[in-house]
Structures are given as structure tokens and as C-alpha cells.
Amino acid sequence: MSTRHSLSASFARSHHSKVRRSRAVRSACLEALENRQLMSFAPAVSYPTGASPQLVVTADFDNDGNSDLATANGGDSTVSALLGNRDGTFQPAVTSPTGIPTDIWMQSLAVGDFNDDGMLDLVSGNNDYYRTGTYEVSILLGNGDGTFAPAAPMGVSLTGMASWFVATGDLNGDGKTDLVVTENPSEDSMSGPGVKVLLGRGDGTFAGGSYYRQEGDVTVGYHAPVLADFNRDGKIDVGVPTGTALKGLVKIFLGNGDGTWAPPRDAVTSSPMYQGTIAATVGDFNGDNRLDLVALNYNWSASLLLGNGDGTFQAWQSIAAWGTPGDVNGDGALDLAAGAGAYLGYGNGNFAPWVGSGAGSSAVLADFNGDGRLDGAGPNGSDALLVSINDGDWSFPPPAVSVSDATVTEGNTGTVNATFTLTLSQASNVDVTVLYNTANLSAAAGSDYAAASGNLTIPAGQTSKTFTVAVKGDRLPEPNETFAVNLGAPTNASIRDCQGIGTILDDEPRVSINNVSQSEGNGKTSFTFTVSLSAAYDQPVSVNYATANGTATAGADYESKTGTLTFAPGERTKTITIVIFGDKEKEANETFFLDLFAPSSNVLMGVARGIGTIFNDDARV
Numbered sequence: 350m351s352t353r354h355s356l357s358a359s360f361a362r363s364h365h366s367k368v369r370r371s372r373a374v375r376s377a378c379l380e381a382l383e384n385r386q387l388m389s390f391a392p393a394v395s396y397p398t399g400a401s402p403q404l405v406v407t408a409d410f411d412n413d414g415n416s417d418l419a420t421a422n423g424g425d426s427t428v429s430a431l432l433g434n435r436d437g438t439f440q441p442a443v444t445s446p447t448g449i450p451t452d453i454w455m456q457s458l459a460v461g462d463f464n465d466d467g468m469l470d471l472v473s474g475n476n477d478y479y480r481t482g483t484y485e486v487s488i489l490l491g492n493g494d495g496t497f498a499p500a501a502p503m504g505v506s507l508t509g510m511a512s513w514f515v516a517t518g519d520l521n522g523d524g525k526t527d528l529v530v531t532e533n534p535s536e537d538s539m540s541g542p543g544v545k546v547l548l549g550r551g552d553g554t555f556a557g558g559s560y561y562r563q564e565g566d567v568t569v570g571y572h573a574p575v576l577a578d579f580n581r582d583g584k585i586d587v588g589v590p591t592g593t594a595l596k597g598l599v600k601i602f603l604g605n606g607d608g609t610w611a612p613p614r615d616a617v618t619s620s621p622m623y624q625g626t627i628a629a630t631v632g633d634f635n636g637d638n639r640l641d642l643v644a645l646n647y648n649w650s651a652s653l654l655l656g657n658g659d660g661t662f663q664a665w666q667s668i669a670a671w672g673t674p675g676d677v678n679g680d681g682a683l684d685l686a687a688g689a690g691a692y693l694g695y696g697n698g699n700f701a702p703w704v705g706s707g708a709g710s711s712a713v714l715a716d717f718n719g720d721g722r723l724d725g726a727g728p729n730g731s732d733a734l735l736v737s738i739n740d741g742d743w744s745f746p747p748p749a750v751s752v753s754d755a756t757v758t759e760g761n762t763g764t765v766n767a768t769f770t771l772t773l774s775q776a777s778n779v780d781v782t783v784l785y786n787t788a789n790l791s792a793a794a795g796s797d798y799a800a801a802s803g804n805l806t807i808p809a810g811q812t813s814k815t816f817t818v819a820v821k822g823d824r825l826p827e828p829n830e831t832f833a834v835n836l837g838a839p840t841n842a843s844i845r846d847c848q849g850i851g852t853i854l855d856d857e858p859r860v861s862i863n864n865v866s867q868s869e870g871n872g873k874t875s876f877t878f879t880v881s882l883s884a885a886y887d888q889p890v891s892v893n894y895a896t897a898n899g900t901a902t903a904g905a906d907y908e909s910k911t912g913t914l915t916f917a918p919g920e921r922t923k924t925i926t927i928v929i930f931g932d933k934e935k936e937a938n939e940t941f942f943l944d945l946f947a948p949s950s951n952v953l954m955g956v957a958r959g960i961g962t963i964f965n966d967d968a969r970v
Contacts, residue, residue, distance in 0.1 A: 389690045390737035393709035399444045400424025402728040404458040407715040416715040421455040430495035437718025437738045448499035461517040461526035464553040468493035474515040514573035518585050521608035525549040533570025542570040548608045558608040577631045580660035593625040593647045603660045616662045618644035618652045632674040632683045635698035645671050670700035675714040675723045678743035686711035701745050709737035748773040751846035758854045760822030767851045773812045781807045784838040792830035826857040826953035858882040861955035866962035870931035878925045878959045890916040892948040899940035939963045
């Protein structure tokens with residue numbers, strides 16, 4: 350399948366089959382909304398075509414008022430036209446030879462009346478990598494009955510480059526259809542890819558227009574151009590995805606209205622930018638009457654760039670949606686159709702998870718049966734097209750609700766609020782309600798926190814709501830404690846993460862002692878230990894201490910000592926000095942201990958034992 354027209358289906362398959370992974374919680378309640386499939390397009394009908402259809406376009410090729418389909422068939426270098434009936438069905442394919450050698454891949458296809466005879470024609474970009482100057486771009490003039498004449502000469506050469514993708518539009522305002530062709534460096538070219546305007550003469554031939562070539566030896570061509578008025582000046586502009594060998598960019602060429610353009614500016618589509626951008630599509634996705642870009646990056650991520658209306662774009666934002674733009678559910682907001690379904694748009698730049706059913710393709714959208722709804726069609730990966738009629742049975746998937754964790758320091762008196770946040774995976778057009786209840790873990794309701802329960806409502810159009818649980822302060826030294834907030838009984842939503850964990854941090858101080866190591870000397874030496882509190886406290890704090898033998902002996906190696914340390918309010922450190930008896934004996938290093946015990950009721954024990962290491966400093970023989 351071609352890159353251009355297989356992207357929607359591939360992206361849909363890779364995304365709606367994923368199961369979202371959540372953080373580990375005590376209660377398992379994950380639900381993969383991406384796997385929920387709601388009816389959308391009716392089951393697809395398969396229509397045979399030429400060999401390996403790569404691309405599909407829709408237009409009225411026989412002037413009967415019905416939408417038809419045409420494919421570029423990579424397997425035999427033909428084009429097939431499927432003439433539409435008024436009921437959304439199609440006549441058997443009429444396949445026309447193109448005269449293009451079968452070893453040249455028909456890379457892209459576009460529609461226009463190139464010779465002004467009132468009958469629609471086709472143009473194909475052929476990726477003639479090895480025979481530049483011969484079949485870079487082919488014009489297939491329509492006969493008005495769904496058949497096409499063999500490829501006609503272009504009238505202008507792209508020598509040294511190979512065509513890649515082609516798009517059509519009137520770039521100089523003369524009423525004649527022009528071409529925009531992106532180019533791939535040919536086998537004998539050491540230059541980068543390029544993009545060129547070919548101005549239509551109205552007789553099926555073209556004159557050369559503006560040209561831009563990427564500097565440097567970049568071996569992969571620019572991808573399919575998109576034509577639109579990005580700066581709202583009434584002139585057609587061009588956006589070109591720069592492909593896999595360049596950074597994640599869409600180059601924006603603002604048109605001057607005469608077939609020329611201003612130097613390109615870069616719209617960054619991903620970070621890190623080395624991902625590359627392989628496709629882009631255009632539409633007003635947030636309803637501000639300014640055209641936006643949706644870009645597909647090489648790693649199959651998609652990004653939305655909201656337009657500023659002057660040819661520049663806001664910073665990209667990641668979205669889990671890609672496809673053909675169109676309002677498939679008739680709500681006035683642009684959607685992205687993909688496969689046999691769509692990512693339904695909310696009209697604010699956000700999209701619901703993919704919804705659809707069965708096999709299908711929506712590489713192009715049109716109203717095939719005249720019921721006012723957009724239908725989909727696209728290659729099926731073999732020798733046929735799939736056509737899916739829009740049955741109008743679209744429903745936004747219900748949003749998934751999750752609850753956050755919360756951590757608070759308890760305080761010494763009164764209460765402090767632990768704030769939890771309910772979050773929807775996307776906004777809903779109706780109110781969402783959910784029940785919550787607290788539950789004990791290591792913390793106990795009544796003594797450590799106030800039990801709470803109730804129904805919470807997230808209003809339509811909003812995505813979050815907060816609620817609080819009161820945590821009670823005390824002066825009891827204790828470990829950190831936890832409680833749970835459990836969700837249940839949702840309406841108009843499903844539950845993705847049903848449990849939030851509230852962590853109560855105890856704020857009573859911990860008392861600890863350090864280690865001391867130094868040489869014994871030949872007389873009395875002082876070892877000074879530091880006893881510290883983890884935090885200052887607003888009450889006195891006390892702890893007892895006493896020395897204990899290790900390999901060193903009290904009385905012979907050090908002076909034993911006991912006592913009580915008292916920290917005044919706000920004081921954090923105290924010292925204890927132990928006298929060491931140095932000597933001139935040759936002996937191993939020795940140790941003794943200074944232990945803390947019996948702390949006051951408002952302090953917890955941290956490190957309770959300090960180790961004193963007496964280094965022997967007498968020479969050994």
C-alpha cells in the first residue's frame with residue numbers, strides 16, 4: 350500500500366488496539382476505552398480495481414452529478430474509475446492503461462481539468478527514480494466517461510529529480526489548474542529534495558514556476574503537499590511535510606497569488622524533532638476560523654498545530670488522532686476519519702478516542718448516496734476498494750474518569766485538606782457523575798482523617814473536578830499513613846482509575862545521631878557526636894543516651910557516659926562529647942557505641958546508635 354493513503358487505517362489500528370496503562374493501585378479497575386467499538390460506517394463493500402490500488406481520489410468524472418472514484422494502481426500502472434450510482438453503489442471499475450512502465454511506481458494522484466474541456470483529468474506523480482525527465486509527472490486526460498487517455502507529455506521537465514507527490518490548485522488566479530510537485534532526489538542527484546509549482550496553460554501542458562530545493566545531501570523526498578490559505582489573504586499557500594530524513598517540520602510557503610511564494614517558514618511538528626513528518630492535513634479544528642495543521646510523524650505520533658491566521662502556528666501539541674478531515678457525524682465540528690471509523694472532534698482542538706466497527710477505509714470522504722452524510726472509501730490492501738456508507742449512527746465514546754492521589758502533612762492541631770482531582774479523558778456533552786467513598790488503609794477514619802462520601806458532578810464541557818478529605822492533626826509521633834478514595838457508580842462515563850491514595854505525612858520530628866571516627870592520640874581525646882532533629886519543633890523534645898562497649902572497653906579506652914538531651918523549641922542540634930583514653934600500645938582499631946533511647950512522646954526515633962571508631966596511631970612492627 351502507498352504511504353499516503355494507508356496512513357489512516359494503519360494509525361487507527363495501532364491506536365485503538367492499545368490498552369492504556371495506569372499506575373499500580375490497590376484496586377484493579379482499568380477499562381480500555383480504545384477497544385470500545387461503536388457503530389459508525391455501515392459494513393464496507395469491496396469493489397475490484399486494477400492491480401494493487403495505491404491511491405484513491407473522488408470527483409464526478411462522467412458529469413452525472415454523482416461522486417465517482419479513481420485509483421492509481423501500482424501493480425500494473427493503470428488507473429481505474431468506479432462510476433457512482435445515486436444510491437451509493439458503484440459500477441464495475443473501468444481500467445485504463447497509462448503508458449507508464451510497470452516498474453515505475455505511481456506514487457500519488459490528483460484531479461483537475463487541465464485542458465479546459467469540462468471533463469476532469471488525472472495527474473500522477475510516479476517516483477521515476479531511475480529515469481528522470483521521462484515519467485516524473487503524468488497527465489491523463491479524461492474522456493468524460495470514466496476512461497482516460499494515455500499519459501501526455503508534461504511540456505516542462507523536472508530533470509535531475511524524481512517526482513514524489515502532486516497536488517492541484519489555481520495558484521496564480523488565472524482560472525487554470527496548476528500543479529505543486531514535491532521531488533525526491535534521483536539516483537544521480539547529490540542535491541536535497543525540492544518542491545515546484547507548474548503553472549497550467551489550459552491545454553494540458555504546463556510552464557515552470559517557483560521552485561525550492563532543500564540545501565544539503567538529503568536523500569528522502571518531501572511528502573504530499575497540502576494547499577490552503579493559511580494567512581487568509583485569498584491566495585493559495587502550500588504546506589510541505591519534510592519527510593523522514595529531516596526534522597519534524599512542515600514547510601509553509603505563503604503564496605503571492607501569481608504562482609510565486611515567499612521564502613518558506615518552518616512549522617515544528619514534534620520534539621525531539623528528528624522524528625520526521627510524513628504527512629499533514631488541514632482544517633479548522635478549534636472553530637476559530639483559522640486553518641490548523643494535523644501532522645503525522647515518523648514514529649506514528651500525531652500533533653496538532655493551531656493556526657494564528659497569519660501563516661504561523663502555535664506550538665505543537667500531541668494528539669492521539671490522525672485521518673481524513675471531515676464532519677462525519679454532522680455536529681459542525683471537524684473529525685478525523687480513519688479506517689472504518691473516526692476520531693470525533695469536539696470543535697475545540699480535542700478528539701475523542703477512535704470509534705468504529707468492522708473493516709473499512711476512509712482515505713477519501715464524499716457523499717456517495719446523496720443523504721447529506723460523508724461516506725468513506727479507500728484501498729483495501731489488495732486489488733480492490735472498500736466503500737463504507739455513513740449510516741449516521743455516531744456516538745461519542747463515554748469519557749473515562751480517573752482519580753488522583755493526594756499527599757498532605759498532617760499538622761499538630763485542627764485539620765488540613767487532602768485535595769483529590771477527578772479527571773475525564775475528554776470533555777463530555779452531558780454532565781458526568783461519580784460516587785466516591787473513603788476507606789481505611791494504614792490510617793483510621795475518625796482518628797487520622799474524617800470519613801467522606803458523596804456524588805460528584807463534572808459539568809458538561811469540563812474535564813475535572815476536585816474534592817477534599819479532612820486530615821486530622823496530632824502530636825503523636827507515628828509512621829506516615831495512608832487511606833483510599835474509591836470511585837463507583839458512574840453515569841455518562843466509565844471508570845479508568847477507581848482508587849486514589851491519600852498519604853498523611855507525620856510532621857513530628859525524628860531524632861538521630863551520627864558516627865565519629867578519629868585517632869586516639871597519646872592522651873585524652875574528645876569524640877564529639879551530633880544529635881539532630883529532622884525538623885524544628887514548637888515544643889521541647891528530649892532523648893536519653895548512654896555509651897556501650899564494642900571492641901573498645903569503657904574505663905580503659907573511653908569514658909562511659911549517660912544522660913538526657915533536651916531540645917528547646919526551635920532547636921535542631923545538640924552535641925555529646927565522649928573522652929577517649931589514648932595510649933602508646935600497638936593494637937587494632939576499636940569501636941564503641943553511643944545509643945539513644947527513651948525519646949519523649951512527641952518525637953520518633955531515627956538513627957538510634959552512633960558508632961565511635963578509635964583509630965590506633967601507634968606504629969606497628
